[in-house]
Amino acid sequence: MEKNAVSRTNIIGGGEVGQAVSIHMKKDTVHRANSLFWDTKGNDLLGTTALPHYGAFISEEKCQLLGDITGKKVLEIGCGTGHSLQYVGERKASELWGVDLSQEQIKKAEEHLTANGLSAKLVCSPMEEECGIPQNYFDIVYSVYAIGWTTDLEATFCRIASYLKKDGKFIFSWSHPIHKCVAVENDTLLFKKSYFDESWYSVTLGDSSLTLSDRKLSTYINVLAKAGFIMEELIEESDEDMLALREDDFAKKAKMLPATFVIKARKQ
Numbered sequence: 323m324e325k326n327a328v329s330r331t332n333i334i335g336g337g338e339v340g341q342a343v344s345i346h347m348k349k350d351t352v353h354r355a356n357s358l359f360w361d362t363k364g365n366d367l368l369g370t371t372a373l374p375h376y377g378a379f380i381s382e383e384k385c386q387l388l389g390d391i392t393g394k395k396v397l398e399i400g401c402g403t404g405h406s407l408q409y410v411g412e413r414k415a416s417e418l419w420g421v422d423l424s425q426e427q428i429k430k431a432e433e434h435l436t437a438n439g440l441s442a443k444l445v446c447s448p449m450e451e452e453c454g455i456p457q458n459y460f461d462i463v464y465s466v467y468a469i470g471w472t473t474d475l476e477a478t479f480c481r482i483a484s485y486l487k488k489d490g491k492f493i494f495s496w497s498h499p500i501h502k503c504v505a506v507e508n509d510t511l512l513f514k515k516s517y518f519d520e521s522w523y524s525v526t527l528g529d530s531s532l533t534l535s536d537r538k539l540s541t542y543i544n545v546l547a548k549a550g551f552i553m554e555e556l557i558e559e560s561d562e563d564m565l566a567l568r569e570d571d572f573a574k575k576a577k578m579l580p581a582t583f584v585i586k587a588r589k590q
């Protein structure tokens with residue numbers, strides 16, 4: 323444990339994680355820890371979240387944020403295993419691109435897309451860094467449960483703005499920050515952590531560890547504005563039909579507060 327590290331409660335996915343430790347964020351250390359996590363146990367421990375789902379209880383089929391993708395150049399940030407790229411590829415995007423920190427996720431995406439008769443330009447890089455993706459080129463940039471992994475939100479949103487054509491759309495989902503603060507105990511919702519706490523922490527899951535920070539919703543919105551985006555839509559509501567399919571603690575919580583948020587923004 324780092325000197326001055328403080329052990330605290332954190333909630334990842336549906337459940338409380340015991341060994342969250344506050345850390346001082348060093349970009350290279352975070353990238354090393356998180357690429358190792360996604361190269362090895364990431365999918366086993368956190369699964370895959372892919373379109374048409376933006377998260378457990380929000381779907382593209384209901385929300386229709388992407389619109390008609392036919393002929394559009396599309397880039398996914400944190401493309402993971404390539405399942406979302408498959409979704410947009412099957413809806414006739416003209417070009418598929420993806421960027422991901424993990425070499426193993428890029429390999430899985432490549433294999434998955436090839437097995438489904440699709441191809442994409444896949445780049446292994448942190449999303450927050452220059453990596454040769456063309457500028458003023460894309461009609462749509464989207465991301466499903468990956469943006470929150472960035473070590474530098476402002477640099478990431480500025481890069482995404484630079485990749486988009488004027489009026490291009492940026493759509494992304496992430497865990498709602500209030501969801502990360504509240505746990506279910508004996509059918510009661512309990513606050514476990516301050517909503518305002520954006521400090522970095524490290525969590526051990528099995529024999530792997532990951533490093534994150536939980537940013538406030540206002541942080542995402544203010545940084546989007548700073549990077550030159552206009553907000554078009556913010557979705558927080560869980561879909562009633564999807565909620566009705568589950569009865570676990572995660573679903574109980576999602577009936578009372580948002581589990582996921584999705585933002586659709588436009589480059590000015």
Ligand SMILES: C[S@@+](CC[C@H](N)C(=O)[O-])C[C@H]1O[C@@H](n2cnc3c(N)ncnc32)[C@H](O)[C@@H]1O
Binds near residue numbers: 423424
């Ligand atoms: C929850 S997964 C997203 C899964 C993806 N939506 C899918 O359908 O497979 C998060 C992804 O973000 C990637 N990631 C983590 N930190 C990153 C960073 N700084 N830059 C780019 N990708 C990153 C991980 O390697 C992982 O593939």
